[in-house]
Amino acid sequence: MKADAPLALTVENVVKTFPSGDGRTYALKGATLDARLGEMLMIVGPSGCGKTTLLSVICGTLNCDEGKIHVFDHDLRAMSDAAITRFRCQNVGFIFQQFNLIPTLTALENASIPLILNGKKSSAAQRRSREVLATLGLEDKIHSYPAQLSGGQQQRVAISRALVHEPRLIICDEPTASLDAATGHKTMELLKASAMQADRAVIVVTHDSRIFSFADRIAEMEDGRVTGIHNDPKNYHHA
Amino acid sequence: MLGIALKMLLRDRAKYAMLVSGLAFCSLLMCQQASVFCGLMMWTTATVRNIGAPVWVVDEKVEQANEVIPMREIEVERVRGVPGVAWAVPLYLGIEQARLADGSFQNVQLAGLDTGTLTGRPMDMREGRIEDLRLPNAVVIDQVAVEKFRRKGIPVGIGTTFEINDKEARVVGICHVSRSFLGQPYIYTTYGRAMEYAKPSRKQLSYVLVGPVAGVSASDLAARISKLHGLRAISKDELFWMTVFWYVKNTGIPISFGTVVILGVIVGIAIAGQTFYLFVYDNLRYLAALKAMGARMPTLAGMVMLQALSVGFVGYGIGVGLAAWFGNTVLAKEQPPFFMPWQVPAFVAVVILLICAFSATIGLIRIAKLEPAVVFR
Numbered sequence: 001m002k003a004d005a006p007l008a009l010t011v012e013n014v015v016k017t018f019p020s021g022d023g024r025t026y027a028l029k030g031a032t033l034d035a036r037l038g039e040m041l042m043i044v045g046p047s048g049c050g051k052t053t054l055l056s057v058i059c060g061t062l063n064c065d066e067g068k069i070h071v072f073d074h075d076l077r078a079m080s081d082a083a084i085t086r087f088r089c090q091n092v093g094f095i096f097q098q099f100n101l102i103p104t105l106t107a108l109e110n111a112s113i114p115l116i117l118n119g120k121k122s123s124a125a126q127r128r129s130r131e132v133l134a135t136l137g138l139e140d141k142i143h144s145y146p147a148q149l150s151g152g153q154q155q156r157v158a159i160s161r162a163l164v165h166e167p168r169l170i171i172c173d174e175p176t177a178s179l180d181a182a183t184g185h186k187t188m189e190l191l192k193a194s195a196m197q198a199d200r201a202v203i204v205v206t207h208d209s210r211i212f213s214f215a216d217r218i219a220e221m222e223d224g225r226v227t228g229i230h231n232d233p234k235n236y237h238h239a
Numbered sequence: 240m241l242g243i244a245l246k247m248l249l250r251d252r253a254k255y256a257m258l259v260s261g262l263a264f265c266s267l268l269m270c271q272q273a274s275v276f277c278g279l280m281m282w283t284t285a286t287v288r289n290i291g292a293p294v295w296v297v298d299e300k301v302e303q304a305n306e307v308i309p310m311r312e313i314e315v316e317r318v319r320g321v322p323g324v325a326w327a328v329p330l331y332l333g334i335e336q337a338r339l340a341d342g343s344f345q346n347v348q349l350a351g352l353d354t355g356t357l358t359g360r361p362m363d364m365r366e367g368r369i370e371d372l373r374l375p376n377a378v379v380i381d382q383v384a385v386e387k388f389r390r391k392g393i394p395v396g397i398g399t400t401f402e403i404n405d406k407e408a409r410v411v412g413i414c415h416v417s418r419s420f421l422g423q424p425y426i427y428t429t430y431g432r433a434m435e436y437a438k439p440s441r442k443q444l445s446y447v448l449v450g451p452v453a454g455v456s457a458s459d460l461a462a463r464i465s466k467l468h469g470l471r472a473i474s475k476d477e478l479f480w481m482t483v484f485w486y487v488k489n490t491g492i493p494i495s496f497g498t499v500v501i502l503g504v505i506v507g508i509a510i511a512g513q514t515f516y517l518f519v520y521d522n523l524r525y526l527a528a529l530k531a532m533g534a535r536m537p538t539l540a541g542m543v544m545l546q547a548l549s550v551g552f553v554g555y556g557i558g559v560g561l562a563a564w565f566g567n568t569v570l571a572k573e574q575p576p577f578f579m580p581w582q583v584p585a586f587v588a589v590v591i592l593l594i595c596a597f598s599a600t601i602g603l604i605r606i607a608k609l610e611p612a613v614v615f616r
Contacts, residue, residue: 056612061531089533096614100528104250105243113243119532122242173615205615225447 005036006203007070008169009058014067018051027053028064029224037168040192040202040214042233045221051205052173054221058203059092059171060084072168089117095191097174099154101146107133107157108142114165119171125164132160135192136190152183159191170195172204176211188214240534243543245549247522254521257514258433258550259557262594265507266558266587269500273583276496278576280483285417286332287479288584289425290350291357292448293457295478296327296464299471302500303485305420307332309442314470318447321464323455328353331433332445334423337403340393345386347384348423349403351433358448361427367397367412372429378410383573384424403436423461504590511554512598515520519602530611539606543599551595558591559584 009093011033017024028050035041043051056062057069060076069076074087093114103111108129117126133142136156145153155175162170174192176184197204204215212218215233219226230236248255275291281288287295289550296318298308316325331351336344351360352372360369371377378394388395403426428436434443449472451460454531457474462605464472473481487493519526526539530546566577 022512052615056615059531061611061615079484085530085533085535087533092533094528094531094614096528098524100524100614102247102522102528104247109243109246114528114532116240116243117529117538 005038005198008035008039008066009071009203010034010068011054011058012068014054014056014057014064014069016050016062028057028067028087028231029228030067031224032179033219033220033226033229035201036201037201038161038198040196040204040217041213042204044212044218045078045205045223045227047207050224051221054226055171055173055203055205059094059169060088067170070221084191087116090165091168093165093167093170093195095122095155095158095162095172095175099146099158099178101148101157101161103220105163106143106145107138107149107153107160110146110157111160111164114161114167118165129160129164133152133157135194136160150183152178152187155179155183155187159187159194160184163195168200170200171210172202172203172206174206174208175204176206176208184208201235240538240540241545244545247542248518248546248549249524251518252434252449252516252519254518255550258511258518261510261514262551262554262591264502265559266555266591267504267561267565268506268558269561269587269590270559270579270583272496272499272503273291273586274526274560274566274579275575277491277583278578278581279492279496279541280422280486281578282418282420282576283351283486284479284482285419286348287482289361289416290330290446291362292330292359292449292475293451294449294461294464294472294474296447296449296470296472296616297441297445299469301471303395303482305482307445309440310444310447310470312444313444315447316469318464318470318472320469321460321518323460323463325446325450325452326356326358327449328356329430329444330359330446330448331430331431331437331443333437334427335403335436335438336427337408338405339388339391340399340401341391343391344397345384345387345391346423347403347420347426347521349418349433349436350557351401351430352423352427352446354429354431357429359537360577361414361425363415365413366414367410369412369414369427371411372427374409376400376409376432377411377428378408379414379427379585380410380471381425381427382413382420385413387424402578404438406436409554418576445579463500472520506539506595507591507594508597511550511594511600514597516549516601516605518546519543519605521603524614526606527609527611527614531614536607540556540603543606547595547599547602548592551591555588555591581590 013030013032014028016028017026045051057064090156108126110126111133113127138156165169193212212233218230218233219234220228280354298310301308315327315329333349335349337346337347385395397410401408402553451457460471461474569577
């Protein structure tokens with residue numbers, strides 16, 4: 001990653017509260033963060049510190065109460081829900097902790113979903129998905145259902161699904177949490193190899209210190225705030 | 240995404256089978272029971288349809304076709320005097336007792352047709368000629384009589400004799416007519432002979448059957464005849480519906496069948512609604528993932544609606560198909576009654592559509608409330 005690469009996203013003083021009994025609980029208390037194109041940024045921190053909330057706010061699946069969020073020069077707070085949904089459909093790829101592959105669809109069909117959501121015909125979507133699945137070593141598993149795949153293979157299908165429509169932002173929520181150490185490491189290698197491009201940013205929320213070395217930078221969160229940015233992940237040791 | 244929606248539904252075989260069987264059972268129950276009800280109502284109007292005259296004149300107190308209040312024979316002449324009447328003939332209809340060759344008794348519906356014109360004759364003669372009714376002691380019996388006589392071991396055919404109120408009747412023909420509500424066989428004879436068979440009484444005329452002259456409608460003519468003191472004239476169609484509504488209003492038949500139809504709807508809503516909700520509930524995290532990936536609510540609504548309607552369509556098809564198969568099987572035996580007018584499957588289709596829409600709406604409410612951010616929790 002180049003230090004002078006254009007910004008993919010900026011988050012400034014974002015506040016997010018949730019109703020709790022008679023009052024409100026603060027999940028984000030003025031979080032500030034940015035990520036550059038070509039960068040893999042990891043967000044780390046203890047449970048309940050607001051990592052996932054920040055991730056949800058960045059990708060527009062959750063509205064914040066205060067602050068500024070710009071993703072690829074789009075002010076998400078100024079956009080309507082429909083516009084954010086359209087923006088997410090075209091620009092964001094998701095990798096979830098539990099994979100969230102639809103169990104009644106094959107690997108190929110699961111991977112095709114973002115393209116179909118973007119208006120591609122099913123045949124064209126499957127052609128493209130087949131290519132992406134092949135680059136991730138799943139060419140012989142395209143007709144398998146998720147239940148017939150190992151955890152690592154399922155996560156590779158999820159990565160294919162996240163990349164298939166060539167989004168500019170990849171959002172990963174604990175991508176290795178459901179995998180053993182070796183599979184997690186291999187998955188991160190594949191993710192880094194396949195997802196990292198000069199015009200794309202990858203944001204990873206994780207607890208897994210074994211994968212910190214894959215990051216270009218690490219943002220440390222605590223109590224709803226970003227408390228530190230670390231530019232040398234190889235030597236970062238989580239408190 | 241509609242293809243994806245169908246794959247999600249069809250490949251969840253257990254829930255798909257449950258949904259389809261629930262809706263099929265609901266369709267079958269509603270369609271079969273409604274058709275048996277319609278069949279029963281057709282039985283109540285068998286006399287009207289078998290005789291088939293354009294206008295029926297009865298005593299002014301008569302409320303439906305199966306209720307006979309005898310009139311004086313002079314009424315035929317009075318009716319003939321009304322302008323617009325092309326012809327008017329008497330009809331006797333009464334329940335008499337037939338004594339068979341083995342000494343057993345059988346109640347029969349005796350129809351005495353005008354001797355000259357045989358107006359009201361059965362249209363479907365299976366054996367013999369209706370004109371032979373003019374022979375001495377001649378009667379034409381219907382298929383129900385044949386069936387009932389044979390069940391008692393009495394061979395039936397042209398020439399078979401039996402007694403009606405101790406007077407000989409000789410079969411000269413066998414016809415096929417609509418079965419009566421009470422299941423008594425129709426025995427046709429001439430009006431004059433029917434007077435001999437019937438127990439004597441001061442008034443014996445059951446109906447005056449009337450035809451209008453060209454250019455006068457049956458209902459107009461009925462209105463003119465009804466102005467005669469003590470008489471009521473009804474067109475064939477009016478008498479048909481009057482009879483149906485009389486049975487609907489004065490018997491427990493519609494309540495009984497209606498209860499089963501309502502049970503069918505409840506079963507459909509309970510099984511289909513609950514199973515479909517479970518189907519949506521089980522897929523909530525995937526639907527949330529789709530929402531996160533950019534599926535808009537109209538897209539998800541289309542998917543859920545398609546899923547609900549496709550199970551509805553298949554369930555409806557199977558249910559109505561089974562009801563039709565049931566009908567086809569029982570029609571051969573003519574019992575229980577079965578008549579499926581197009582309105583019955585149309586009504587069932589509307590109910591199934593509503594059940595599917597209801598089930599889908601419950602699921603959609605859940606999906607609409609679903610925050611896409613839940614996929615990260």
